Amino acid sequence: MQQVNERKITRRMNIRILRNDISKYIFLLSTLFGLAVLSILIYRIFSEGVGSFNLDFLTGKLSTQPERAGIMGAILGTAWLMFVVAPVTMFLGVGTAIYLELYAKKGFLQSFIQTNIANLAGVPSIVYGILGLTVFARAMDFGNIVLAGGLTMSLLILPIVIVASQEAIRAIPSTLSEASYGMGATKWQTIQNIILPVALPGILTGAILALSRAIGETAPLVVIGIPALLIPFPDGIFDKFTVLPMQIYYWTLDSALLAEYANLAAATIIVLLIALFILNSTAIMIRNKFQHKF
């Protein structure tokens, strides 16, 4: 037996340990980088916006005078927009996912559709805006009302909802549906009683995350043409509207006219962040609470 060369081994060991440490710090640094940027962003927004963030601002009407301006119109506009987006995307998205996963025959057509849905998820949002302008605002003559904006936003997040729902359906063990078929249930009965209830938490998580993307989008609405000054509150889905990110966009641009507009934009970002935080925590709660383990 050859004698073990202790010195050689120790040297190599040290190099390996060093490499191990270096890689650890590289990954730590990349994590910290994101966190640092985020905290700078949040610090800046809060230091600029907290002065304007009060009850009057939350409940007030839009105004060209910063000290009187309020954001309620945009909050209601965002809510009405979601009122259109949520049911439309849920219905179309879950429907498509069920068809593709449970009905469609595996073959060329199915994989063709699948690839295209994946591609659509990567299409820039402004392209959906142009589509919405052409189809909903012009061809169907809706103009720049909530319905047109909502349908456009639905198209934008539809691929995300479809993919998330498909994943949720695919994650169900086949033993469950096979047991249902074994008991003599039809396909629809199985979907209704077994697949949808079990997949729902996953579907809802995906849908809520997609909704929070729609809440933050500006580009499609810029294309559809949201007025820079719109004071009355929207009363329904056939009214003109503005949303939180649009108001952030306009106030940021207008800070060239009046510096105080920048504070209003920051305060609006706080409102938007709170809304997104609530939505995302709801998604996490649903996932944790109703997740099925088999």
Add this chain to the structure above:
Amino acid sequence: MKLKKYFLLLAIAALAAILAACGGESEKGSEQDKAKGDGSENEANDETNPSTTLDGSVVIDGSGTVYPLMARIAEEYMTNEQEDVSVEVSRAGTSAGFKKFLVENGTDFNNASRQIKDEETAEAENLDLEVKELKVALDGLTFVIHKDNDWAKEMTPEQLVSIFKADGAVETWSDLNPEWPNEKIKPMGPNENHGTYEFFYENVLEKEDLVDSVNLQQDYSTLVNLVSEDKNGIAFFGFGYYVNNTDKLEAVHVDFGNGAVEPSLDTIAEDGDYAPFTRPVFTYLNVNHATAKPQVLDYAIYLMNNINTFAGETGFAPIPEAEVNENIQFLNGLKN
């Protein structure tokens, strides 16, 4: 299992409830609709009574330069005059705005920082649209430079033109004046969507091409930031965007032959010393809409009555009362 299902249903119901509550005010909405119905009947009965409650919307688009003034008056109208009328003001730019104005069921007003063009008038005639030009204020085309730029504070119109002209043979400040730094000039301005660009191109450059290196932007805020960060930057835009940024920018004093003139509300006024670079700004009214929709006409009259009150605070010089009155007379003639 069953319990969980109910929880889930509850969660969905709660979500729906939150959405509905946020959307809310649907009841209020229907009440308002009723009120609206009443309002329109009233106003049909006696249209000439100025205290009539009006409703509906007035849609305004066009120049970003004129936007602050028009938005200010629109807000005043909605808070003090007709609360149920929604005046929507957008700012796509003068030329982009005309494209939305000169169509079937287009916008009611188009703000413009230049006069309507012949082809645009022709388009209006094609569509059987009667368009009324309303001069609303005077604006001084202002050239701005960086705060630390202490050499180019005074220039002649010829020097300014040679900076922006394609074959002006000027690349560095020292090309203009040997005593100035030998650094590249960075000319900037608003892009072709803007009437300010067209005014500059047609009236200042006299339709000669712009230099290739010019940086044209859609948003005035971008221009303000670019020049405030670049010692060699020079940009042109309406006086209003300069007067609100005097802490970041310096205006070039222009020597038209009788000494350098600083653009200010006094010098850009009617017959002021800054007159060569002063231009009227307009809003164009769709007269067909004004006769068909009482709220559009009412707003037009309110606009003209109050235009000079708000011009100053948004960075514009007022126009002579005689011109205002002429337009008010025309608008009153459209009643009934």
